[in-house]
Amino acid sequence: MTTGEGSGTKFETMRGRGYPTIRQFTVFLENRVGQLQEVVRRFEGTGIRVAAISINDSAECAFVRLVLSDYERGRELLERAGLAIIESDLLGVELPDSPQPILRVCTALLAAEINIIQAYPLLARIHGQPAMAIMVDNIDLATETLNAKGFRVLTEDDLRDDILE
Known part of the structure; x- marks a missing residue:
């Protein structure tokens, strides 16, 4: 049984800093005063910048789309906060x-x-x-x-x- 050694196939994932996409986080928030500030404040003092933001809201909830300067550390912060998120390319x-x-x-x-x-x-x-x-x-x-x-x-x-x- 071979392990693919010498085949010339690179064992790299599509994700990562060299892949030609940027990651977007869609964060689901309750539509009430101060929710956006709470999310954005989580990046204060971390060195992570909000590189882009888009907000779509309805009467019940808001969808905040964020592109961050460091998506991996940003994902960790959002997950630790217990926020419902979806990642997209x-x-x-x-x-x-x-x-x-x-x-x-x-x-x-x-x-x-x-x-x-x-x-x-x-x-x-x-x-x-x-x-x-x-x-x-x-x-x-x-x-x-x-x-x-x-x-x-x-x-x-x-x-x-x-x-x-």
């Missing part, structure tokens, strides 16, 4: 210096028949450029398409504080 994409940069991203994805499910801006300028987080229905094809069209797709490493300008 998003693409981070730098916006080009043009009059309608979001239109260029949408046009590139439309040409490949990729549907955008969610989109919101990243709060920090990554490498000095504005950027946005997008959830798409085919992340691999979207990554390939955006790269082919000359867009820079961001990774978890790009969200670290020492890279931001």
Whole structure:
């Protein structure tokens, strides 16, 4: 019986800092005053930054979507707090210096028949450029398409504080 040694196959997971996605946490909160502050305050003094945030609320609950500068430590904090969370992969994409940069991203994805499910801006300028987080229905094809069209797709490493300008 062999163990695959010498096969050239890398035993790495798709997740991790080099995979071309960023992690989003959807946190379910009771819709009452102060709930958002309680969640965001958990990152105070940890060195973890909220890199993007989107809030959808209804009469009963709120869905807070967060992208954090360190998703692994952020997940630990959210889990220790006992919060109900869901993790999802998003693409981070730098916006080009043009009059309608979001239109260029949408046009590139439309040409490949990729549907955008969610989109919101990243709060920090990554490498000095504005950027946005997008959830798409085919992340691999979207990554390939955006790269082919000359867009820079961001990774978890790009969200670290020492890279931001």
